[in-house]
Amino acid sequence: MDLLNQYLIPHFNYWAYVILMMIGMHAMIVKNNLIKKLIGMSIFQTAIILFYVSIGVKEGADIPVLHHHAPEVAESHTPAADPHHAVDPDHYANPLPHVLMLTAIVVGVSTLGMALAISQSIYKDFDTLEENEILAKIKQGGPGIDV
């Protein structure tokens, strides 16, 4: 129970991310079908994004879009005259991990697109997407394969 309180309860998100990431990574290494490997890759990458997003969570915080408390007051002050503007950072979720993860999502879809294009190219050459069949065809050699 002590273990549960110390390790599992306050960190359940991190446990979940590790489990998802390992599911994805296992598929990337072990699966035979290339598309299945890519599905594993998607899961692997989103798990890392889940980890980053979990870092930035604050209990009871709002989304990181600042409220307009009193627009007319805000506009009458020049920015320099009103340095802090009474924004409490604890009221807003941490924006930095979100920014980083936008990049990671974009990288993820780019990699996926590239990998799918390569899969189609492999299918054109080998007429299959099963890794063991491709390797068997390479071993046999054949027209255009043993370059």
Next chain:
Amino acid sequence: MKWIGLIAVVLTGALLLSAVGDFPDFGDPKSPANGGVGDFSVSQYYITHTEQDTKVPNVVTAVLADYRGYDTMFETTVIFIAGIGIIAILRSHPPGGRRGPAHPIDATVDGDHQRIIIGITCRIMIPIIQIFALYVVAHGHHSPGGGFQGGVMLGASFILIGLSRDLQAALARFSERRFIVLACLGVAIYAGFGLLCLLLERNFLDYGVLDGFFHTDPVMARSHGIFAVEVGVAFTVTAIMFAIYANLSSKGRLDEGL
């Protein structure tokens, strides 16, 4: 291979879990990442200073396109590379050259009733999607969204044309030459605004110096600069999302699609 994979996965998992006990509690606003170590925290700085530095209420947009705009420029480049790479790998005719045989299948005269329903529904939906996408691009300063999300939606609207009618119909609106140029243009807008700052003798991507260009004060110039680069991002993402779909769905021949 199976066992090696399993062992590697178990080892990595154990390694990752070994640190979990040391993590700050989930949701703790005073954790090092949220509250910083010592008296300074980068993320708190962003929340407290974005308004006065850039006048953008959406902190994520401000950090994305200004404080860490250099990352985002390369993020756009990553998308661009994916599109160019996929064309390089799959395309079987010269880019910008001749296209496949033109026998456009018009959804309404096809005689296929399902196609009529889908075609007309999409015809109604696509303009709405596009307007919403433009709204998302333009309203990224004040609400979630921005160049990426809007660009993906705009690209998706062209993909929807390709899905509901056929690829030729989509390519007639957004030809290969156009999407390559638009993709280049998007990155060029982003990097070009950076270069403009450099030519005005400030650091790369320092939009504050563009106040004369935008006829406003330096802080508002940052806000406008953020909008300008978001538009660039949206261009590239729109073009590349459609380019990837067009090539994947036709095995690089850009003829019929799915």
Next chain:
Amino acid sequence: MSEQLPAILLVAPLFGALLIGVASPGDPRRAFPIVLLSLSISLAATVALLTKVVSSGPVDYFLGGWAEPLGIGIQLRVDGINALILVFIALIGLLTAIFSYRGPDDGEPTDKAPLFYILYLLLCVGLLGITITGDAFNVFVLVEIASLTSYGLVAMGSSPRGTLAAFNYIIMGTIGASFYLLGVGYLYMRTGALNMAQIHSLIALPEVAASQTILVAFLLILVGVWIKMAFFPLYGWLPNAYTYCPSGASGILAPLVTKVSVYVMIRVMLSVFGAGWVFQSAGWSQTVVWLAVIAILAGSFIALAQVELKKMLSYLIVAEVGYMVGGAWLANHWGMVGAIYHILADAAMTLCLFLAANIFVKHAGGGRIDRLEGLFRRMPVVAGAFVVGALSMIGVPPTGGFFSKWYLIRGGIEAGQWPFVAALILSSLVNAVLFFRIFEVAHFGRKPADGHHHHPPHADGEPSPEQQGTIGETTGSDRKPRLTAVAPLVAAAALVLLVGIFSGPIVEIIRGALQGMPHVGAAAPLIGR
């Protein structure tokens, strides 16, 4: 303008790539001058930056002008070490660009040549960006740029095995980059910072330094970059990718990609975690040096078993990565200097060997070593350059390879790591055997009589008349290699020699940069005397 150099050297190839996309998709002849111009601008900027760094110390550049407070923006930082590497990246990029004047495959210009050039330039942007940045997350973004362009370049070729190799490269590369990303996440979780200098100053705090999270972060980053640099057990993606990719692509991937990953490892060790933290326990460096020993021996001996020239060279890269990792982990001054110097020397000699190998493979009508018969006499200039590269790989005096091995062995002796010293010497011997085997075939035009080639000409399933036919065919198409292929090769050979001849000044720059680096605790031996 001189304070804008760090941005210029990155922006020039980026705009070059965009300009090709807008101006000439489909016309390689218009694309090539743009490539040349943008890389020349970049090279000029890196050289100017190097002189500036040598004369007046490290240069900091803040993107977007976000300098104060430190860490809110992205910082570029150039010191002696990465200024040197930047020059080499731009130079090798330019040379290989000239080599691939006709597009990716060094043959007739293809329709895809402009797309190849776009990816090529963006690969240069990625490599330059990785080297110059001072932000831990920014490294990830640029690593992805370099990786995605590499996947595209490898998969562009017509070889089906190249396409399969590209797929494996994607899987391994994604795991590597994701591990790096995760490591940065762990660091961020514990320190709240992404700027390398800032993380470094926070890791110096005892409560942060002792934390398990930082340890796991370090291991994740280390494994991630090891995958990217093909360190021994994690090298699986490399040989096929480099063997079956288009020749223009292999001319830039082989010399630079693994080397830049080694640089990232050294940068993370020195500037993020700090030598004092990394080398706090001797057991670690001992373990890594042992791994490096295994990598060197395995790479060398697998190379010995290869029958294809480019594959053999690819396995030698795996061995060379072992040199650099081992040197960096010797935890003393000369080991680190040797590792950094070897990045430069190895980049030059790998460039030289791969360019020569590409010419040989093209003119010999196949990649097998036994097809190289008589090529030395037909192409004496190419042969000379190849010999220079090979001698550097073996470690013969005036070349860069000799001096790097010298510093690495000196470091190994000072650290008392005898297995590492033995592995270096043994690997030199293996390299000598390997290359003299090639010299023998290529110069004297007969098959080696030793046991590595137990195929007599008639017994390998290929009937002898047909074999003679292919030989006659290749001699029939005995065109001289083009000037645009030979000139960069000669320049590369000259570079190998220059790195050796000017080893003194280069090592002084590296030592100066090491001394200028902030160190904590037990790192005194690294700074040197």
Next chain:
Amino acid sequence: MIVAFDIIILIFLVITAVISLRVRDLLGATMVLSIYSFLMCLLWAEMGAVDVAFTEAAVGAGVSTVFLIATIYHTRRHSSD
């Protein structure tokens, strides 16, 4: 952030991840992956990362699925594992 909601989604995430890797019909697997992405997007929205959630909804659940389907359409739908 609502802890119970969080935990339920996390459990569903693990379930959908496993299903999408177990199903032998690749089209089905892609659909389950799309559900996975959508759940992920819900989770992030609930954690306050609205921009990330928005992007994931557009990219992960939307465009990625289309790309995968386009590839599966031109290759083989059945997987051996």
